Amino acid sequence: MIRINELKKSFNEKIAVDGITFDVARGAVFGFLGPNGAGKTTTLRILMGLLQPDSGRVEIDGIDVAADPIAVRARVGYLPDEIFLYDYLTGYQFLDFVADVHQLPKTDRKARIEELLAQFGLSEAANEYTANYSFGMKKKMALASIIIHAPKVLILDEPFNGLDPQATRDFRLLLDKMVENDTTIIFSSHVLEVVEKLVTHVGIIASGRLRLSESIENVTQTWGSLEKAFFELTDPAKQTA
Secondary structure (H helix, E strand, C coil): CEEEEEEEEEECCEEEEEEEEEEECCCCEEEEECCCCCCHHHHHHHHCCCCCCCEEEEEECCEECCCCHHHHHHHEEEECCCCCCCCCCEHHHHHHHHHHHCCCCHHHHHHHHHHHHHHCCCHHHCCCEHHHCCHHHHHHHHHHHHCCCCCCEEEEECCCCCCCHHHHHHHHHHHHHHHHCCCEEEEECCCHHHHHHHCCEEEEEECCEEEEEEEHHHHHHHHCCHHHHHHHHHCHHHCCC
16 A cells, blocks of 8 residues: 655755665554654655655555655545644634545535544534644544545554543544554554554664564564564664664
């Protein structure tokens, strides 16, 4: 479903992504981990066509991202590390706007919006301006908006930041349901205990280089835990050129 081959990206003289290659199979949940500044967000933005790589190739659902980013975005739900809502739309109006962008039929739209508002515990705030939402509410609204069109792929940058334990659990259950319908998910996170429970596969990046891409089963068998693997593979003293 997602294929990344020899991807490279620099900003001025700083190498952000240094020749990484990995695949994410259809229906997989791929946790993309690394320290701050490792290259996670840069990689995810390239996947969405928001950044152009210096070299390498990215495909989503068989589509070259660089060649046809619009077709890719129609198949993908993307949550950036910094969320953006229209402050002076209500929650309901915001979801209606996103549904319109994705050309959801008007006959189905109301039911879909009400379903998502209920799933994320936002029904009572549906008619409030999003400017008045707490950070957690804004995060849940952003999450609802990216799945309104039932995308085949989710690309999530730190999706659990700002969510309380109940919201985190609810969102994990929602992702499980989406995976049952063959949705493919790649997400970055610093919350290793959540990642270990949720993912089928994991990639670890440090200093722009991919240090590991394995099933979570293989990782835990080899290192004992995802936490041990993460700190071993991201320790600057143990990294080789």
